[in-house]
Amino acid sequence: MKAIIDGEKCVACGECLEVCPVDAIELEDDLAQVDDTCTLCGLCVEVCDYEAIGLPELRREDTEDLESYKGIWVVAEHHNGEVHSVSFELLGAGRNLADKLEVELAAVLIGDQLEQAASQLVGHGADRVYLVEDPALMPFNDESHANVLTELIQSKKPEILLAGATATGRSFIPRVAVAVETGLTADCTGLDIGEDGLLYQTRPAFGGNVMATIICPNRRPQMATVRPMVMRRPGFDGQRQGVVERFTPRPEAIDSRVQVLKTVAEHQETARLAEADVVVTGGRGLQVPENFKMIEDLALLLDGAVGATRSVVDEGWMPHSHQVGQTGKTVSPKLYLACGVSGAIQHVVGMQGSEIIVAVNKDPHAPIFDVINYGVVADLFEFVPAFIKKIKEDRGAPKLHSRRMSGNPKFEV
Amino acid sequence: MHIVVCIKQVPDTKNVRIDPDTCTLVRQGVESIVNPHDWYAVEAALLVRDQYGGKVTVLTMGPPQAEEALRETLALGVDEAVLLSDRAFAGADTWATSLTLARAITKLGPVDLVICGKQAIDGDTAQVGPGLAAHLDQPYTTYARRLELVDGCQLRAERVTDAGYELIQMPLPAVVTVVREIGDPRMPGLKHKMRARKQEIPVLGAADLGLKPEEVGLQGSYTQVVRVFSPPPRCDRKMLNGSVEEQVEQLLNLLKEAKIPGL
Incomplete structure (x- = not known):
């Protein structure tokens, strides 16, 4: 299998040679020729101005009764009953898909004592909640949760299943996809229903340098994990009505070979990095570890999280839990503020999904300025304190008011 | 104790990027590397072998030149390497890839422990x-930062979570994916480097694994890429100017316009 060149359209311009990451294309007889190293990544298809390159397609099969699968499911993630925000975001995305297909939107809740969580899910748009409760399903366990979800899917047959691309979702959903023998697309940032009624799943690839749209034509459910902070979270409506349907799996499904001996809370920052609206990151430009205080102050002021580059983590200035980039965390906040960060590609791949990127660096040629929305060429030791001061001034009166309300005696009148 | 490490040869992501000025895809040079996360999987396997004895086999699926990636791991002291290479494997999604690797592991068996990196940097799926x-049909855990054997037949792993870590225990044979906290990869040794150059690396195709051509590669996949495109470019880049005070003021106004929470 390899990319297909249309001999009629190819003009042997060589653009595709330039972009092939595995060097699988050569020009021969005034035609691009693809060899067997082709991985079907599709980069050449995008770059061809003459629409001369195509990818082979999967055979469409009718072996399965695809029509019997109905409805959109969202697998709700929770920690001791507290629903993860990504699950609400998925209900927002799932609602759009359900309305387009004119089908029901359901949420799946697996654990114990989850009545409260179930009503939260209904209030955020679920028409139905499949509730599986058993003391043995707490705390979360990859194997038992995968078994239970597999049984539920086989019993109720949804056409689309969405889960958060969190550490938990990315760990146990792939096992479910294999168990129910269907396709799964990881870490999606866009979902839509095509004219053919299929789910078109768009995700970043090659470290976010390209986007790929993926379908699962012959199997059901069509499964995707979706990146947190990408889909819009719907409002809560306490009056909304939904059905809570209990499901009892076979007892052996709840058994797990994997035992969770203990769960230890170590740090809050990793979770905060993935979920914060604002991430302020410090790099080597801070010069000494003590200067991270400034980054922390700004992050605190903006209710944001603190990020760090690999080099400062390697230096031991910050723990690895703060690292953003290829071997650290991928973040996509509303605002990413990089201070003294040079912009190595290994760092950029971890943050280029951010809505707005601002960089402060005194070197106007730093590569970070290639990927920004707003660039500030300045000494960060001048800029950051001035920015902090300005934000505080700008908040002015309301800030004093809120402090008085919170009972800070300094501002009592 | 037989440990199998699954690795992947990937294009260096540095080689695929968007030119910020023209907003088109560019690639500089062709360089294939061992997926950086997989070095930690190799290190994890060698650490387990060093402590408990046994044999480490590294396995990869890829084009013939992926042999190079295997030789790099042999230079670190890996005992054996196996290449899965077949024209029919091209275009495999994670379903077809994991099926092919699983068949190979069964063929290499008995295998006590399979170790993978947490994800590959070209696809980033972690699937x-x-x-x-x-x-x-084995128990598994992901994001392990420490591995330990208990009573010789149970694996205990510290698994990094968003909030801290979990202590996990499961019976062998099992599968784990590891993170970089497992330990920095060791340097290649001279003796191993010599051996790595000469050692024979068996190559297995679909038929050797008892798989039909329609069970592997694109035809054995359930998902299909239908479009690849450049992400919406950040080509509205704006450099602020003026004094520090002026830039502070401009930035604050721009971020307020963008409705950044807290501003």
Whole structure:
């Protein structure tokens, strides 16, 4: 299998040679020729101005009764009953898909004592909640949760299943996809229903340098994990009505070979990095570890999280839990503020999904300025304190008011 | 103790990027590297072998030149390497990849422990490790930062979570994916480097694994890429100017316009 060149359209311009990451294309007889190293990544298809390159397609099969699968499911993630925000975001995305297909939107809740969580899910748009409760399903366990979800899917047959691309979702959903023998697309940032009624799943690839749209034509459910902070979270409506349907799996499904001996809370920052609206990151430009205080102050002021580059983590200035980039965390906040960060590609791949990127660096040629929305060429030791001061001034009166309300005696009148 | 490490040869992501000025895809040079996360999987396997004895086999699926990636791991002291290479494997999604690897592991068996990196940097799916465990019907855990054997037949792992870590225990054979906290990869040794150059690396195709051509590669996949495109470019880049005070003021106004929470 390899990319297909249309001999009629190819003009042997060589653009595709330039972009092939595995060097699988050569020009021969005034035609691009693809060899067997082709991985079907599709980069050449995008770059061809003459629409001369195509990818082979999967055979469409009718072996399965695809029509019997109905409805959109969202697998709700929770920690001791507290629903993860990504699950609400998925209900927002799932609602759009359900309305387009004119089908029901359901949420799946697996654990114990989850009545409260179930009503939260209904209030955020679920028409139905499949509730599986058993003391043995707490705390979360990859194997038992995968078994239970597999049984539920086989019993109720949804056409689309969405889960958060969190550490938990990315760990146990792939096992479910294999168990129910269907396709799964990881870490999606866009979902839509095509004219053919299929789910078109768009995700970043090659470290976010390209986007790929993926379908699962012959199997059901069509499964995707979706990146947190990408889909819009719907409002809560306490009056909304939904059905809570209990499901009892076979007892052996709840058994797990994997035992969770203990769960230890170590740090809050990793979770905060993935979920914060604002991430302020410090790099080597801070010069000494003590200067991270400034980054922390700004992050605190903006209710944001603190990020760090690999080099400062390697230096031991910050723990690895703060690292953003290829071997650290991928973040996509509303605002990413990089201070003294040079912009190595290994760092950029971890943050280029951010809505707005601002960089402060005194070197106007730093590569970070290639990927920004707003660039500030300045000494960060001048800029950051001035920015902090300005934000505080700008908040002015309301800030004093809120402090008085919170009972800070300094501002009592 | 037989440990199998699954690795992947990937294009260096540095080689695929968007030119910020023209907003088109550019690639500089062709360089294939061992997926950086997989070095930690190799190190994890060598650490377990060093402590408990046994043999480490590294496995990869890829084009013939992926042999190079295997030789790099042999230079670190890996005992054996196996290449899965077949024209029919091209275009495999994570389902077809994990099925192919699982069949190979069964053929290499008995295998006590399979170790993978947490994800590959070209696809970033993190699905092959858990998928392998499902195809092999073995217990598994992900994001492990420490591995330990208990009573010789149980694996204990510290698994990094968003909030801290979990202590996990499961019976062998099992599958784990590891993170970089497992330990920095060791340097190649001279003796191993010599051996790595000469050692024979068996190459297995679909038929050797008892798989039909329609069970592997694109035709054995459930998902299909229908479009690849450049992300919406950040080509509205704006450099602020003026004094520090002026830039502070401009930035604050721009971020307020963008409705950044807290401003």
